[in-house]
Amino acid sequence: CVLYHIVFKLTAFNFLFFVLCFIVRFQSCDENRKIYFGSSEPEDFRVGEDGVVYAERSFQLSAEPTEFVVSAQDKETQEEWQMKVKLTPEPEFTGASEKDQKKIEDIIFPWQQYKDSSHLKRQKRDWVIPPINLPENSRGPFPQELVRIRSDRDKSLSLRYSVTGPGADQPPTGIFIINPISGQLSVTKPLDREQIASFHLRAHAVDVNGNQVENPIDIVINVIDMNDNRPEFLHQVWNGTVPEGSKPGTYVMTVTAIDADDPNAQNGMLRYRILSQAPSSPSPNMFTINNETGDIITVAAGLDREKVQQYTLIIQATDMEGNPTYGLSNTATAVITVTDVNDNPPEFTAMTFYGEVPENRVDVIVANLTVTDKDQPHTPAWNARYQMTGGDPTGQFTILTDPNSNDGLVTVVKPIDFETNRMFVLTVAAENQVPLAKGIQHPPQSTATVSITVIDVNESPYFVPNPKLVRQEEGLLAGSMLTTFTARDPDRYMQQTSLRYSKLSDPANWLKIDPVNGQITTTAVLDRESIYVQNNMYNATFLASDNGIPPMSGTGTLQIYLLDINDNAPQVNPKEATTCETLQPNAINITAVDPDIDPNAGPFAFELPDSPPSIKRNWTIVRISGDHAQLSLRIRFLEAGIYDVPIVITDSGNPHASSTSVLKVKVCQCDINGDCTDVDRIVGAGLGTGAIIAILLCIIILLILVLMFVVWMKRRDKERQAKQLLIDPEDDVRDNILKYDEEGGGEEDQEIVDDTIRVLEEVVPADQKP
Numbered sequence: 112c113v114l115y116h117i118v119f120k121l122t123a124f125n126f127l128f129f130v131l132c133f134i135v136r137f138q139s140c141d142e143n144r145k146i147y148f149g150s151s152e153p154e155d156f157r158v159g160e161d162g163v164v165y166a167e168r169s170f171q172l173s174a175e176p177t178e179f180v181v182s183a184q185d186k187e188t189q190e191e192w193q194m195k196v197k198l199t200p201e202p203e204f205t206g207a208s209e210k211d212q213k214k215i216e217d218i219i220f221p222w223q224q225y226k227d228s229s230h231l232k233r234q235k236r237d238w239v240i241p242p243i244n245l246p247e248n249s250r251g252p253f254p255q256e257l258v259r260i261r262s263d264r265d266k267s268l269s270l271r272y273s274v275t276g277p278g279a280d281q282p283p284t285g286i287f288i289i290n291p292i293s294g295q296l297s298v299t300k301p302l303d304r305e306q307i308a309s310f311h312l313r314a315h316a317v318d319v320n321g322n323q324v325e326n327p328i329d330i331v332i333n334v335i336d337m338n339d340n341r342p343e344f345l346h347q348v349w350n351g352t353v354p355e356g357s358k359p360g361t362y363v364m365t366v367t368a369i370d371a372d373d374p375n376a377q378n379g380m381l382r383y384r385i386l387s388q389a390p391s392s393p394s395p396n397m398f399t400i401n402n403e404t405g406d407i408i409t410v411a412a413g414l415d416r417e418k419v420q421q422y423t424l425i426i427q428a429t430d431m432e433g434n435p436t437y438g439l440s441n442t443a444t445a446v447i448t449v450t451d452v453n454d455n456p457p458e459f460t461a462m463t464f465y466g467e468v469p470e471n472r473v474d475v476i477v478a479n480l481t482v483t484d485k486d487q488p489h490t491p492a493w494n495a496r497y498q499m500t501g502g503d504p505t506g507q508f509t510i511l512t513d514p515n516s517n518d519g520l521v522t523v524v525k526p527i528d529f530e531t532n533r534m535f536v537l538t539v540a541a542e543n544q545v546p547l548a549k550g551i552q553h554p555p556q557s558t559a560t561v562s563i564t565v566i567d568v569n570e571s572p573y574f575v576p577n578p579k580l581v582r583q584e585e586g587l588l589a590g591s592m593l594t595t596f597t598a599r600d601p602d603r604y605m606q607q608t609s610l611r612y613s614k615l616s617d618p619a620n621w622l623k624i625d626p627v628n629g630q631i632t633t634t635a636v637l638d639r640e641s642i643y644v645q646n647n648m649y650n651a652t653f654l655a656s657d658n659g660i661p662p663m664s665g666t667g668t669l670q671i672y673l674l675d676i677n678d679n680a681p682q683v684n685p686k687e688a689t690t691c692e693t694l695q696p697n698a699i700n701i702t703a704v705d706p707d708i709d710p711n712a713g714p715f716a717f718e719l720p721d722s723p724p725s726i727k728r729n730w731t732i733v734r735i736s737g738d739h740a741q742l743s744l745r746i747r748f749l750e751a752g753i754y755d756v757p758i759v760i761t762d763s764g765n766p767h768a769s770s771t772s773v774l775k776v777k778v779c780q781c782d783i784n785g786d787c788t789d790v791d792r793i794v795g796a797g798l799g800t801g802a803i804i805a806i807l808l809c810i811i812i813l814l815i816l817v818l819m820f821v822v823w824m825k826r827r828d829k830e831r832q833a834k835q836l837l838i839d840p841e842d843d844v845r846d847n848i849l850k851y852d853e854e855g856g857g858e859e860d861q862e863i864v865d866d867t868i869r870v871l872e873e874v875v876p877a878d879q880k881p
Contacts, residue, residue: 426444495512680768697781
């Protein structure tokens with residue numbers, strides 16, 4: 112390492128303890144070597160690992176320079192270097208003369224002379240100009256002289272000096288200036304390390320013609336940090352959480368502050384501490400903070416959310432490694448919320464709860480179970496869950512949880528019969544939705560009993576059985592006894608009541624019921640083929656009413672299954688048909704229809720009657736299935752017209768039922784395709800009464816319209832003649848003749864005028880003529 116003799120001018124007459132003074136650097140040292148610094152006056156000055164010299168105590172400098180030695184030692188090689196440091200106060204504090212003030216260090220361009228056999232030569236020196244260390248926030252006076260740059264050739268040449276680089280001729284310009292004649296380098300204003308930590312300038316020496324005399328040299332000016340910035344927290348309020356019951360050493364949160372000063376020096380080295388804790392229960396020191404990292408952890412047990420839900424800590428950050436005398440400080444607030452854990456089970460507010468419920472009621476709340484839980488409301492550690500543990504073997508009750516009040520709602524889900532159960536004693540348990548936290552010395556459940564009284568009410572009578580099915584053949588005569596349909600009253604412990612019966616629904620009005628004994632008799636003949644019977648079943652509804660308070664009633668349905676008897680003869684379908692007048696493949700298909708069912712229906716027998724003889728002579732019928740047959744002409748030709756053909760149809764019932772149905776057959780002339788062509792005859796023959804009446808109505812309406820039109824025309828002519836008779840006879844009719852601007856009218860025009868005058872004269876009465 113290369114050592115230099117360094118003289119520092121100090122702007123403060125009084126040194127303060129632990130205040131940065133300056134930086135001592137050893138140039139050309141191997142950066143990989145571990146160098147340890149020391150001071151010959153350790154009681155007054157201490158040298159840090161980075162070469163920064165600090166005052167160890169407060170003392171005053173005298174007018175005479177203070178000297179001490181800074182040493183550097185390589186622990187591996189035991190090689191040691193020393194440098195003498197001289198501290199000189201500013202003249203404004205010592206009263207030094209103007210001459211002493213101008214003792215400025217010279218920086219000579221790195222050339223040295225050596226003498227050979229004939230003349231002197233200059234050789235470039237291989238060393239580096241040490242940096243200039245300048246404290247920030249200097250109070251001047253400005254410009255403040257730093258060093259003097261000169262060339263050893265200034266004795267033989269007239270030289271001009273200049274500096275370039277940021278801070279000189281580059282932004283920010285004008286911070287550093289140099290006297291071009293003397294080479295004196297000065298600073299013009301205070302520096303701020305937080306804006307620019309160092310300046311790299313280059314010094315130049317040229318002759319009066321601008322020719323370079325020396326190679327430029329680099330000058331490094333380091334701005335020495337001063338403790339001029341307070342620590343600043345990233346947030347003014349920090350929020351953290353910690354579970355209640357946490358053990359000492361539990362991490363809570365980290366607070367962080369930053370300092371704009373040099374973080375590698377004491378000015379930017381922060382230390383944290385807790386100034387206050389509120390509340391101070393159960394201990395004033397529930398938390399501690401790592402003074403270097405800002406980590407907050409618990410140091411005491413006893414965090415209980417039910418007692419203290421939130422702690423407020425005032426955190427202080429101090430630079431100068433936390434020195435309370437010289438360090439700058441700032442504070443922030445840490446709000447720590449104690450979060451809930453399930454350390455309190457729910458507890459019933461009573462050992463026994465009571466309720467009552469009317470019988471046969473469902474979905475009603477019969478009792479409210481109340482519990483207390485010290486945990487945070489509306490959390491899984493507070494929400495209660497209820498269950499039935501005894502007294503309800505048939506599952507007639509359930510317990511729901513009210514999400515707002517956390518109460519247990521005992522609810523009836525199945526009807527209860529007072530005559531069977533008059534009281535229930537239920538055993539219930541309550542627990543939280545989540546298990547209790549570890550280490551809690553409480554049972555997880557709380558138990559209680561619920562006594563429920565069943566209230567007797569007047570119940571509705573009920574028919575047995577319901578519905579009641581009766582099988583009966585149709586055709587039962589009116590006034591016949593059908594069955595007895597009675598009801599029962601479930602109220603065995605109430606005052607004796609009586610039942611009355613009435614009919615509620617009887618679509619065909621076939622039945623009646625005795626109001627006392629419930630005997631049902633017929634009022635009309637039962638008919639299976641009635642429109643009120645569906646799938647052989649007829650339904651009627653009856654009502655049974657008691658005389659309780661309040662009166663109650665119940666309904667019962669009587670189902671009568673009607674058995675079929677052969678009480679209906681078959682009929683032909685369709686009733687009308689059309690065929691050709693000549694014998695050809697043009698048979699008429701007919702179907703037998705019987706409202707009865709098997710075995711009182713098909714298969715059917717089809718035949719033509721013997722009388723009149725013309726029926727069998729002209730027609731023939733052939734059965735093609737049990738329900739269908741074909742009617743066709745027996746003769747080759749039958750004159751067109753409408754013929755009534757009787758057909759006898761017999762069913763298969765026992766005894767048989769038969770009927771003679773008339774089929775109206777229209778015989779017409781047909782084309783080669785078998786279609787009728789004699790339309791006029793068919794229409795005339797088949798014109799119905801309704802069509803004739805419609806035609807007559809249309810004709811009458813038309814005649815009325817014509818008559819009304821004629822009457823209106825005659826009335827109009829009479830009104831026109833009456834208006835002509837009202838013309839004033841005194842008026843000269845000739846004045847009504849229009850005068851046209853024409854000359855020399857012809858004979859035709861004259862004749863027309865004369866005729867017009869003649870007509871008007873005829874209209875005027877003779878006695879009024881002039």
